[in-house]
Amino acid sequence: MKQFRNTAARTEILRYICESGKALSHPDIQEGSGISCDRVTIYRVLNRLQEEGLVHKVIDIDGTVRYAACHTCGAGNAHTHGHVHFSCSKCHSVTCLERVQPELRLPRKYKMQEVHFIVSGICAACS
């Protein structure tokens, strides 16, 4: 078992994601947060944060990869992010709707493992 270290890059990136309250893309983090480290380091830190269960990956409706802070799941957890993500077509922010639980019935013989639900529209702040 590899153990993670608490480095400056890790601290800053995690803080930035948590404080934003949104799902951030790689460029968001690179340009928005004050940190100055290599592009590659950001990728590696994000992967580690995801392994640790502090952050989860969100794929936006256009395929953009984003990362959001985890509130409902810990490191040991199975990382089931059954909640809905909301992509605002006005301010282009992606947020987690932790409480919304979609209902769904699959046809016979289909076995469901994970769900990835993204709704686009106008968010509360923009409407």
Place this chain on the structure above:
Amino acid sequence: MKQFRNTAARTEILRYICESGKALSHPDIQEGSGISCDRVTIYRVLNRLQEEGLVHKVIDIDGTVRYAACHTCGAGNAHTHGHVHFSCSKCHSVTCLERVQPELRLPRKYKMQEVHFIVSGICAACS
């Protein structure tokens, strides 16, 4: 209004997507279909087919872009693909579940425009 032409590349790509019955990625099309044309041409043909309403874009759970044939919507249509897509973790195929309509209630002040639902699991053919 630009009008589209019926070229060899267009015909072959559309045929291949329709016959497969699945959502195909760019490499799937380039390598799988017998056609030999430039990589760029495939991108452009796919964009045109999408504008025409014959094909729609599906983002897989890992962010891979795929294209599937449209059955429910025509060119003039608003292209609302409210149906669910199913990504099989065994055979890695992505299919449209046209009939499955998820139910969902958003919090106050959120306005829904489009939904992008992908379920991963084991498909009917694999189980």
Place this chain on the structure above:
DNA sequence: TGATCAATGCAACAATGTTGCAAATGTAGT
């Protein structure tokens, strides 16, 4: 404080997608 192993920076590479431009080709009109 020193040993050890994770983390970083750098360079190189791969995959995916876009753009400009000249040449080729499909389509409509005669």
Place this chain on the structure above:
DNA sequence: ACTACATTTGCAACATTGTTGCATTGATCA
């Protein structure tokens, strides 16, 4: 069938996103 012309194609170049190897730096623990 021929012509004119806009659409499509191929090619080259470029942008973005993500990964890998390797030497160096730095965090953690005894």
